Amino acid sequence: MTEKHKQVDTSVIHDGYNPDDMLGSLTTPLFQTSTFTFETAEQGERRFAGEEDGYMYSRLGNPTVRVLEEKMAALENAERGLAFASGMAAVSAILVALTKANDHIVCSTGLYGCTFGLLSMMQDKYQITHDFSMMATKEELRTLIRPETACIYVETPINPTMKLIDLEMVAEVAHEHDIPVVVDNTFASPYLQRPLELGCDVVIHSATKYIGGHGDVIAGLAAGKKDFLDEVQMTTQKDMGGIMSPFDAWLLIRGLKTLPIRLDRHCDNAEKVYEKLRQHPNVSRVLYPNDASHPDYHIRQKQMKRGGGLISFEIKGTKQDAQQLLNNLNFIKIAVSLGDAETLIQHPATMTHSVVPEASRLNMGITDQLIRLSVGLEAWDEIWADIEQALNRL
Ligand SMILES: *Cc1c(COP(=O)(O)O)cnc(C)c1O
Numbered sequence: 001m002t003e004k005h006k007q008v009d010t011s012v013i014h015d016g017y018n019p020d021d022m023l024g025s026l027t028t029p030l031f032q033t034s035t036f037t038f039e040t041a042e043q044g045e046r047r048f049a050g051e052e053d054g055y056m057y058s059r060l061g062n063p064t065v066r067v068l069e070e071k072m073a074a075l076e077n078a079e080r081g082l083a084f085a086s087g088m089a090a091v092s093a094i095l096v097a098l099t100k101a102n103d104h105i106v107c108s109t110g111l112y113g114c115t116f117g118l119l120s121m122m123q124d125k126y127q128i129t130h131d132f133s134m135m136a137t138k139e140e141l142r143t144l145i146r147p148e149t150a151c152i153y154v155e156t157p158i159n160p161t162m163k164l165i166d167l168e169m170v171a172e173v174a175h176e177h178d179i180p181v182v183v184d185n186t187f188a189s190p191y192l193q194r195p196l197e198l199g200c201d202v203v204i205h206s207a208t209k210y211i212g213g214h215g216d217v218i219a220g221l222a223a224g225k226k227d228f229l230d231e232v233q234m235t236t237q238k239d240m241g242g243i244m245s246p247f248d249a250w251l252l253i254r255g256l257k258t259l260p261i262r263l264d265r266h267c268d269n270a271e272k273v274y275e276k277l278r279q280h281p282n283v284s285r286v287l288y289p290n291d292a293s294h295p296d297y298h299i300r301q302k303q304m305k306r307g308g309g310l311i312s313f314e315i316k317g318t319k320q321d322a323q324q325l326l327n328n329l330n331f332i333k334i335a336v337s338l339g340d341a342e343t344l345i346q347h348p349a350t351m352t353h354s355v356v357p358e359a360s361r362l363n364m365g366i367t368d369q370l371i372r373l374s375v376g377l378e379a380w381d382e383i384w385a386d387i388e389q390a391l392n393r394l
């Protein structure tokens with residue numbers, strides 16, 4: 001392990017890697033290899049017995065992936081990091097590791113669609129039930145915890161309504177009952193929010209989003225206690241096989257170096273676009289947790305460095321008007337995903353949340369008029385000019 005740096009800007013560049021270990025190579029070499037050779041049969045025996053450190057086979061560990069895992073641990077202030085093939089490979093490996101048949105999970109109302117799908121599958125196949133909660137108060141949360149509750153699973157900010165959950169409060173209640181809190185920290189990124197420092201136990205990221213930041217990789221990361229992630233690595237990851245490829249790790253190491261710079265720019269741009277959206281006559285509501293008018297603004301001040309790069313807003317009109325707005329845009333791209341250099345826009349009701357039954361969707365606040373914007377790194381006034389001309393043409 002190399003020396004850890006206190007400031008995140010230095011840490012993302014230097015932590016987890018020492019050029020002296022790699023022939024002086026400034027950047028992390030790409031170990032694009034499936035397996036590793038042993039000098040002798042006895043060395044192979046010692047490595048498999050865990051008596052000697054060293055690599056054996058890339059599903060069990062790879063030096064390029066290892067550097068990324070150490071950077072992730074430093075960023076989330078965790079004992080260790082663990083890399084996965086996708087955000088969903090991380091979510092599934094962690095949730096399967098934490099549960100057994102007939103257990104129960106308490107989760108935040110409003111989950112990433114495939115996480116919702118995974119929970120439904122676990123319910124059908126293993127009778128692992130779940131309850132949703134807004135987690136607004138300790139009392140609300142306490143009433144849902146049962147003897148068979150295996151973990152609390154939280155997303156905050158919640159997609160796409162931008163509601164926030166107080167992570168410190170959730171961790172306090174969970175620990176009264178000795179159960180772990182797992183946080184999907186994808187929307188905030190470790191630059192804006194560090195759940196482990198607020199008492200939570202495991203953090204998960206879809207590294208596809210802000211951590212990669214360039215729209216060129218699908219990947220996942222987790223961070224937490226060494227004992228727990230060692231166990232995940234040697235059970236649900238090793239045997240279900242959702243590992244990260246060395247090349248994807250190499251791309252993410254490269255992306256991570258600019259995470260703080262990119263996030264500050266995403267936030268600067270989002271703050272400015274938010275102000276403009278609020279004033280437009282064709283917009284009825286703007287959801288961005290960085291303003292005193294947002295109901296969870298106090299939570300944002302408590303646990304997030306800034307408001308993030310995502311804004312949702314409702315237009316006056318119909319579903320067709322919402323679709324027309326997207327079609328009216330010039331350079332802003334219609335796409336799901338988020339956290340890329342490019343500004344991306346999508347219509348949750350017919351895209352990311354189209355599988356959610358209409359009643360639950362409306363209950364979550366996802367109307368036909370709601371639009372989600374992932375504010376990119378372009379010049380903010382050009383982003384706004386594109387949205388403004390599209391709104392004006394409705
Ligand atoms: C994208 C996303 C995921 C899934 O990540 P993949 O890398 O696409 O598997 C999970 N949670 C959230 C909040 C996401 O945005």
